[in-house]
Structures are given as structure tokens and as C-alpha cells.
Amino acid sequence: xxTLPATLSSPNRTIKEVRDMCHDxxxxxxxxxxxxxxxxxxxxLRDEVGEERVKNNAMFRCGQCDxxxxxxxxxxxxxxxxxxxxxxxxxxxxxxxxxxxxxxxxQGAAQFGGHQEGREHKLAKQMxxxxxxxxxxxxxxxxxxxxxxxxxxxxxxxxxxxxGQPAAFELQLARMPLQTMIEREAFYRKLGxxxxxxxxxxxxxxxxxxxxxxxxxxxxxxxxxxxxxCLGRSRATSQLQLLELTLKPFxxxxxxxxxxxxxxxxxxxxxFMPEAERHAQGIRRYGDVFNQQVSSQAAQTVASINSLAxxxxxxxxxxxxxxxxxxxxxxxxxxxxxxxxxxxxxxxxHAVEALNAAEPQxxxxxxRDVAQAALDVLRSRDGLHWLGxxxxxxxxxPRVSAALETHIPxxxxxxxxxxxxxxxxxxxxxxxxxxxxxxxAFYLLAKAPSRKKDMRAS
Ligand SMILES: [Zn+2]
Numbered sequence: 001x002x003t004l005p006a007t008l009s010s011p012n013r014t015i016k017e018v019r020d021m022c023h024d025x026x027x028x029x030x031x032x033x034x035x036x037x038x039x040x041x042x043x044x045l046r047d048e049v050g051e052e053r054v055k056n057n058a059m060f061r062c063g064q065c066d067x068x069x070x071x072x073x074x075x076x077x078x079x080x081x082x083x084x085x086x087x088x089x090x091x092x093x094x095x096x097x098x099x100x101x102x103x104x105x106x107q108g109a110a111q112f113g114g115h116q117e118g119r120e121h122k123l124a125k126q127m128x129x130x131x132x133x134x135x136x137x138x139x140x141x142x143x144x145x146x147x148x149x150x151x152x153x154x155x156x157x158x159x160x161x162x163x164g165q166p167a168a169f170e171l172q173l174a175r176m177p178l179q180t181m182i183e184r185e186a187f188y189r190k191l192g193x194x195x196x197x198x199x200x201x202x203x204x205x206x207x208x209x210x211x212x213x214x215x216x217x218x219x220x221x222x223x224x225x226x227x228x229x230c231l232g233r234s235r236a237t238s239q240l241q242l243l244e245l246t247l248k249p250f251x252x253x254x255x256x257x258x259x260x261x262x263x264x265x266x267x268x269x270x271x272f273m274p275e276a277e278r279h280a281q282g283i284r285r286y287g288d289v290f291n292q293q294v295s296s297q298a299a300q301t302v303a304s305i306n307s308l309a310x311x312x313x314x315x316x317x318x319x320x321x322x323x324x325x326x327x328x329x330x331x332x333x334x335x336x337x338x339x340x341x342x343x344x345x346x347x348x349x350h351a352v353e354a355l356n357a358a359e360p361q362x363x364x365x366x367x368r369d370v371a372q373a374a375l376d377v378l379r380s381r382d383g384l385h386w387l388g389x390x391x392x393x394x395x396x397x398p399r400v401s402a403a404l405e406t407h408i409p410x411x412x413x414x415x416x417x418x419x420x421x422x423x424x425x426x427x428x429x430x431x432x433x434x435x436x437x438x439x440x441a442f443y444l445l446a447k448a449p450s451r452k453k454d455m456r457a458s
Contacts, residue, residue: 220282
């Protein structure tokens, strides 16, 4: 029964190859690049492309006409890179046979163009202002005050100062296109203002849409919400309090690992936390929560597998324990994992951990170890299928990226350009890889909870 799932069918992408401008403009197989992205890395990459776009840089160019392209979310069945595709930006008169009539569809533009100022939005805005008024450290609270840079201006739903620090609050209830969100962020950043996105708990059914995913994945799986309970609490404590919804993993056999929204009140320390810190903290916490749940059920198993894996020893000695844990998580059994070369992958992940822990004088050596371990994985028969994981490590870890781009750029670029179909082994093996290396859990397991899964856990 423990067989690999049939490969999800990918959309028939019109743009087959793109030039990756971050890697010397090499021609990359679009299918393999996108299919290799998990929910978290997919959102992060979309975000990055958008950020660069605001600065007039193209991260990817069409392999045919060399015009800038962006990543379209697609409204597919999956929320990772599987249903995504590359698309040209608007029309600029350049002919391209890969253009095939597609347009720059701004997702949700209809709900968004002026009509979204609904009743709910108005109420939430008032409520947020009332919450802010409870805190004596918050001053200059205004609704829809106009801020301008040159001739372009914006009116944040609510603006205020916290201990002299200016902040803009935008309510995200409708589906707002990613590019709009990024442009707003850039606008307020230029003004030296923090931009804080807030939704309402009653809007939670929208949280699985792509525009919300873009928001909370770039904040480590976290999003603020406001409702009347925040008002009561802020009044009682004379301190600004919002709800924070946080993605949380659950290990609850017999269900495979699933995600739910956890909610708790947070004060100014979290609300005004620098974005990068909030992001990193969210990722770390997700891994910690996952690790606690796995450890409470199978601490000994994890320890004994890790000690064998670190020495690259035969894992069959722990086959029973491995299989028991894998069953609990919904993961793959040992024989299937070994057949997919998981042993070399675990070796690589240990090398990455050693690199992250390395003192400066050991850095060069540990980088070479990581490059060698990655080479062992990528050279093997299934190397192409592990490219997604190696890319994930590069995207999320500057030390790994430096190591691999220095030592094995040719190998990487050869696989990136490969016309062969890569299978997402990182997804097939996500449960056990996350259990053994919880720092990967957010990238491999975090997903917007589906409402069905939400129900069965409650
Ligand atoms: Zn083109």
C-alpha cells in the first residue's frame, strides 16, 4: 500500500522555459522549477518576484522573447507551485509565440476596484481605531488620512503612532492582488511607516485564498485579526491587543499531519515586531510545535534514527521504529525511503545543520561538506527528483546557497535546465524529513487548513 502517489497533473504551461536572472540568466525548465515549490517557498518566491518588480528588476524572463514574466497563482487544486505558471507582464508590443492570448489577470480585481468598501470593512476599521484608542502609547489615530510621495498618495484604513513610530494599518478582507500588497508595502516603507495587515476572524474562510496566503506566509504563517473581543481586552488592559492567527501543525494519528489556525491575543511587542523577526519566529515556532508533538510520541525513535543517519549507517536497524513513526505522521516507510535515496538526503541535512552551527573559522570546511553531500544526492539516479529540496535549502538558507553556488554551480544548473520531469520527492518524504529535522517543518508541512480538515480535528 505504501506506494508513491501518482504525480499530480501539472497545468499545461505555455511558457516552458524561463531565464533565471538570479543565476546568470540560465535557461530553466519552468515545470520543474514551479513543481518543486512547497506552499511556503512558493509564496516566498511570488513575494520576491513582486518585490523585484516594484524595483523594476525582472527575476525571470521568458525563454522565448526575453521579456519579464511573473508567476501566476492559477486557481488550481493545490496551493503550492503545482498549479502555478509563468505569465508575461501586460502587453508591450513584443511578439511571443508563448503569449497565446494570456492577459495580465489581476486576481480579484473586480471585488477590489472601489466596491470593496463594504459594511464589514467599515465596521472593522472603526473597531480597529477603537482598539488603538485604548492604549495611551498610541497617538495620532486617524482614519483614511492621506499620505503622499510626490504625486502618488494612499489612504491607509487607519494610521497611528506607537511610541512615536508611525504605522499604517490596512484591513485585508477582500482578495487583493499580490502586486497591490507589495506596492503598498513599498510605499509605506519609503515613508518610514510600518504597514500592518489586519483581517477579521469572521473572514477566516478567505484565509485559504492565494492573496491571504501571500500575506501570512511572508509573516511565518501569522496574521492579525480584530473583533470585539480585542476591544474588550484592550479596554481592560489599557493596552493595544489584537488576535493573532497562527498556523499550527497537528500530529494526531490516524490522520496524516494537518494544520489548523491557532488564535491568541498579542500586544504591541508582537504587533510592532520587525517583519523579518516575526517571519523567522513564526517558522521557528512551527518547527518547535511540530517537534514537541513528535517527541512526546517518539523521542527515542527520532534520536536513534538521527544517530544512525549522522554516520550514514544502515537504517534497517531501526526499521520497525521508523515505520511506526511514519505511519503516525502519514509518511513513507523505510524501504520506500531508502529506495528514494533518503539516506543521502539525511546526510546532507546533517551537514547543513553543522554548517549553520559553524564558527567563522570552520565555515569554509563545512561549506565544502555541504557541497559534497549535495553532490552525492544530486548525482544519484534520483538526483533530479531531489532538486526541489536542494533549491528549498538554497532559497531559505544563505549559507547553503553560498556553499552550493560556489562549489557545484554546474551540477545545479545542469539539473535546473533538465527537460526531464522532476518528481517532488521533498513532498513525498516531507513527514519524516520534518520529524528528523524540525527546522524544515514549516517549509514542508505548513499549508492553509482546509475547512474539512479543520472540522475533523475539533
Ligand atoms: Zn515570451
